[in-house]
Amino acid sequence: MRISELAARSGVSVATIKYYLRERLLAPGSLTSATQASYDESHLQRLRLIRALISSAGLSIGQTRQVLQSVDSPPESIHELLGVAAAAVSRAATDRSSHERVHELMRHWGWRVDVKDCTSHAALAEALDALEAAGFELPDGMLEDYRGHMEAIAEREVASVPTDSPESAVRFVALGTVLIEPVLLALRRMAQQEASARRFEPGR
Amino acid sequence: MRISELAARSGVSVATIKYYLRERLLAPGSLTSATQASYDESHLQRLRLIRALISSAGLSIGQTRQVLQSVDSPPESIHELLGVAAAAVSRAATDRSSHERVHELMRHWGWRVDVKDCTSHAALAEALDALEAAGFELPDGMLEDYRGHMEAIAEREVASVPTDSPESAVRFVALGTVLIEPVLLALRRMAQQEASARRFEPGR
Numbered sequence: 001m002r003i004s005e006l007a008a009r010s011g012v013s014v015a016t017i018k019y020y021l022r023e024r025l026l027a028p029g030s031l032t033s034a035t036q037a038s039y040d041e042s043h044l045q046r047l048r049l050i051r052a053l054i055s056s057a058g059l060s061i062g063q064t065r066q067v068l069q070s071v072d073s074p075p076e077s078i079h080e081l082l083g084v085a086a087a088a089v090s091r092a093a094t095d096r097s098s099h100e101r102v103h104e105l106m107r108h109w110g111w112r113v114d115v116k117d118c119t120s121h122a123a124l125a126e127a128l129d130a131l132e133a134a135g136f137e138l139p140d141g142m143l144e145d146y147r148g149h150m151e152a153i154a155e156r157e158v159a160s161v162p163t164d165s166p167e168s169a170v171r172f173v174a175l176g177t178v179l180i181e182p183v184l185l186a187l188r189r190m191a192q193q194e195a196s197a198r199r200f201e202p203g204r
Numbered sequence: 205m206r207i208s209e210l211a212a213r214s215g216v217s218v219a220t221i222k223y224y225l226r227e228r229l230l231a232p233g234s235l236t237s238a239t240q241a242s243y244d245e246s247h248l249q250r251l252r253l254i255r256a257l258i259s260s261a262g263l264s265i266g267q268t269r270q271v272l273q274s275v276d277s278p279p280e281s282i283h284e285l286l287g288v289a290a291a292a293v294s295r296a297a298t299d300r301s302s303h304e305r306v307h308e309l310m311r312h313w314g315w316r317v318d319v320k321d322c323t324s325h326a327a328l329a330e331a332l333d334a335l336e337a338a339g340f341e342l343p344d345g346m347l348e349d350y351r352g353h354m355e356a357i358a359e360r361e362v363a364s365v366p367t368d369s370p371e372s373a374v375r376f377v378a379l380g381t382v383l384i385e386p387v388l389l390a391l392r393r394m395a396q397q398e399a400s401a402r403r404f405e406p407g408r
Contacts, residue, residue, distance in 0.1 A: 077404050077405050079403070079405045082396075083397070083400075086396065111394065111395075112397075120393035121390075121394065123389070123390040123393070124386075127384075127386035128387065130386070131379075134259070134379050136256075136376075136379045136380070136383060145357070145360060146391055147391055150395045151398075154395030154398070155399050156343075157399070158396055158400050158403050159399075160346070161400075179334050180350075181389055182331035182334070183328065183335070184350055184354060185385055185388075185389075187355075188357060189327070190324045190325065191351070191357070192290065192361060193290065193316075193324070194355075194358070195355075196282075196283045196362050197318075199363065200281050200283035201281050201283045
């Protein structure tokens with residue numbers, strides 16, 4: 001197909017496609033004349049992944065390139081591939097020393113402590129530090145409770161990861177991580193309102 | 205106590221306390237001479253709440269004033285009081301028409317649809333719209349699953365709300381909402397890593 005059809009089918013403008021070609025996120029089409037190239041389904045699929053990573057998951061061009069490289073030369077295991085996608089959407093790791101406490105918790109829960117991928121450990125360490133700094137004490141057993149629910153959610157999510165292609169696996173993880181977070185947070189606030197109404201206004 | 209002692213005990217500088225006094229977030233002390241005022245435990249408690257709302261929950265001075273007003277003239281029910289705190293930490297409501305779908309879901313779940321407090325409904329509507337725009341389809345039953353877990357979490361959280369004073373209830377809700385969100389998100393990402401390792405690298 002021509003670039004104009006690729007644009008129409010992907011919903012990405014011709015100018016943006018040309019930009020992705022220049023940035024080498026998208027492989028060049030095969031030349032059919034000196035000024036025209038032809039694109040196929042693989043270009044369309046790649047374009048959809050690029051859009052997902054940039055527009056929806058909010059990755060930079062550089063981060064997107066990094067994820068795409070791991071799609072093109074996938075590491076041996078899907079677990080490692082998903083790690084690349086997850087790391088790209090995570091904030092940069094901060095102080096490593098502050099989260100030994102988190103590693104302790106993980107060992108207690110029987111979770112693997114993979115120091116190659118500490119970004120979410122750092123995020124948890126920071127969040128627990130912030131609670132402490134605010135003088136907010138979690139009720140007894142609450143952290144365990146949160147962990148249990150998040151474990152059940154993650155279990156089901158990972159079971160749903162499609163494995164037919166590296167593209168679809170990475171797309172699922174990048175989008176699922178970023179786009180589902182606001183869903184969970186909104187549901188929690190709504191559920192709190194509902195629980196508060198039930199506890200404090202049972203009559204209504 | 206003098207303002208210097210109030211500063212020492214609260215960890216808030218004298219200059220900042222004076223600023224809060226000017227902004228009428230903190231009631232004036234009782235004058236002991238033309239240039240000195242005396243403060244008591246109620247000032248200390250109020251100061252701690254102000255710090256929690258501003259530094260930890262990230263509220264503006266205006267939002268803090270609004271929450272404090274509802275602490276001083278609490279609405280009839282604690283549920284309404286918590287609503288003021290929850291609304292202050294929520295993002296501004298956006299397009300109201302787009303979330304009729306969320307109200308449908310809530311009715312289906314047996315949740316009260318309180319149109320006075322639509323900020324979190326708007327947040328959920330936006331999040332679901334973003335998923336759709338990205339062409340990300342939630343696996344069957346997944347939203348129900350998320351809802352169930354968030355409901356269980358909220359149930360326990362609301363059961364923990366202290367009711368000894370409006371101050372402590374509001375502090376718990378404002379801090380609990382804002383500071384626990386990153387805890388949950390970090391736990392989910394860590395649990396995903398763990399589940400991914402178990403699914404895709406069972407041998408290790």
